[in-house]
Amino acid sequence: MDQPSSKPLVLVLEDEAIIALNLQDELQDSGYTVAGPFTTCGAAFQWLETATPDLAILDATLKDGPCREIALELSRREVPFLIYSGHRDDHPNLAEFHHNVWIEKPAAPNVLVRACRQLHVGCD
Amino acid sequence: MGSKSFSHECVNGNCFVSNDILLPHWDETDRLAALRSYRILDTPAEPEFDDLVQLAARACRTPIALISLVEDRRQWFKAEIGFGVRETTLDRSICLSAMLQPGLTVIPSLTDDSRFTANPLVRDEPHLRFYAGAVLETPEGLPLGALCVLDTVPRGLTDDQAFTLQTLARQVMSQMELRRAIAERDEVLAASRRIEERQTLLVRELHHRVKNTLATVQALVGATGRSSGSFEEFYTSFSNRISSLAKTHNLLTEDYWQAAPLRDLALNELKPFAESRKPRFMLIGPQIELSADLAVPIGMALHELTTNAVRHGALSVPDGYVEVRWDIVTDDSGRRLQLEWTERGGPPARPPSQEGFGSTLLRRVLPMQINADVLTEFDAEGLKFRLVAPFVDRRLVPAY
Incomplete structure (x- = not known):
């Protein structure tokens, strides 16, 4: 999992493939390296066993359940993340992350990229 | 008494x-x-x-x-x-x-x-x-x-x-x-509770689908934009993709079970060729209903395949035709949907010079979205595309 030190590594957890791939393209165009995109929490966990990203974009609900455990693990490692999802009221089991950055779907790519830059300052 | x-x-x-x-x-x-x-x-x-x-x-x-x-x-x-x-x-x-x-x-x-x-x-x-x-x-x-x-x-x-x-x-x-x-x-109370539950499920599903659709449409804008040479090209491809998506949603919404027949998904795309005196396509497969999870990506794949066939493949010449075959097979890992798109009678198929959204969809989106194994072959007789994906028969609404 070698990462070029100049480009911040962003983990993308999103189970809508078209959205995920577009996100990947947008992030790469904006100078990020993308880990993933992962479509399940299981796959993201497997990757996290051997690596830690600089930041993460998490969809609230994946095919194998809410992203809660991943969000907890990232918090433990002090990795900043944002949640990219429908309305936050849809996710009572993610209430503890309501103070995190939530971006409502769909958001313009520059909104997401700007939010990433704010989460991970000094990547330019 | x-x-x-x-x-x-x-x-x-x-x-x-x-x-x-x-x-x-x-x-x-x-x-x-x-x-x-x-x-x-x-x-x-x-x-x-x-x-x-x-x-x-x-x-x-x-x-x-x-x-x-x-x-x-x-x-x-x-x-x-x-x-x-x-x-x-x-x-x-x-x-x-x-x-x-x-x-x-x-x-x-x-x-x-x-x-x-x-x-x-x-x-x-x-x-x-x-x-x-x-x-x-x-x-x-x-x-x-x-x-x-x-x-x-x-x-x-x-x-x-x-x-x-x-x-x-x-x-x-x-x-x-x-x-x-x-x-x-x-x-009576239990029945009305069940109706309420179904209503709640449907509203939630609709909300979810609208949000997802908007996010998908937004991603389509990006993907189509990146692979279009001009605004006209972008506008045409993008609009066609949106109407194809809309037709899939029509099929899903019309059905009580919120499922779409695979045959109708294919017909949505190939219907313009149904009027021709020479048969231009064949649809061969059992009656299969796809839930939204499968219907949307497969509908999109059929759209991209048809668009490609019209522009470069079998449907670009009068004698070419397309055969779409599907089936459900059962192996150790469960039931699988097999779908085969075969073009004949058209110009030889050649790999695209640069990857457009169509090939991204077939090559990257389908494996990611529906865990499909995909294979594209550029034969001298025409394009061949084959997909095998787990067949999930997820019923959204309960039966009464």
Whole structure:
């Protein structure tokens, strides 16, 4: 999992493939390296066993359940993340992350990229 | 009630129930349906009914009292005192005969009545000798059984006892009517709860689908934009993708189960070629309904394949045609959907010089979205695309 030190590594957890791939393209165009995109929490966990990203974009609900455990693990490692999802009221089991950055779907790519830059300052 | 027709002589004595069969105005199927509609058979004892047999036994001064309901092969006792069992076979039933008479049936001496001398309960233990039963009759006049009192010595009933037994029989029916009304109300409530649940599910699904669709459309803008040379090209490809998505959603929404037939998904794309005198496409496969999870990506794949065939492949020349074959196969890992797109009679297929959204969709989106194994072959005879994906038969709405 070698990462070029100049480009911040962003983990993308999103189970809508078209959205995920577009996100990947947008992030790469904006100078990020993308880990993933992962479509399940299981796959993201497997990757996290051997690596830690600089930041993460998490969809609230994946095919194998809410992203809660991943969000907890990232918090433990002090990795900043944002949640990219429908309305936050849809996710009572993610209430503890309501103070995190939530971006409502769909958001313009520059909104997401700007939010990433704010989460991970000094990547330019 | 029929009980009013009960004649005075019978109360005190020696009037045996005659053998002349009253022709019933009901049939047994209706009678059994009515009995079952009370949903009382095989329910536990309830104090309301226990009290009524206690009262009957006490009023008639008999050791035994029963609320007997006659089913097709047994009589079952909702309440009993002095008898010790909850049901017997019909060959032991006296109520079966009593039930066929209107009002009250009194048999002062069972051993003197040829219909009952062979009855095991009369011949052997507990040597029943006396029977009096008031028919339990629905408001529609269907007999369900009897409230009866029994004794082991021959005897009769006084007028007061006969009156009480018939009144209590009507009370039994009132209790049964009440519980049926409650059961029916509960069923109506449960049904409306189920309808509400379905509504909630559908609204949630719709909300989810709208959000997802908007996010997908937004991603499509990006992806189409990156692979378009001009605004006109972008505008045409993008609009066509959106209308294809819309058609898939039409199919999903029209269906009660919120599923779309695979055949119709293919027809959505290939319909413009249906009018041609020469057949331009063949759809070969069983009737398969796809849930939204599969229908949306597969609808998009069929759109990209058709668009490509029209621009570069078999549908770009008059003699070319497309064969779409599908099936469900079962292997160790479960059921799998196989889909094959084969083009013939057109120009030789060549890999695209740069990856557009169409090939991204087939090559990267499908594996990621629906765990599909995909294979694209650029044959001299035309393009061949093959997909194998887990077939998830997820039903969104419950069946009623």
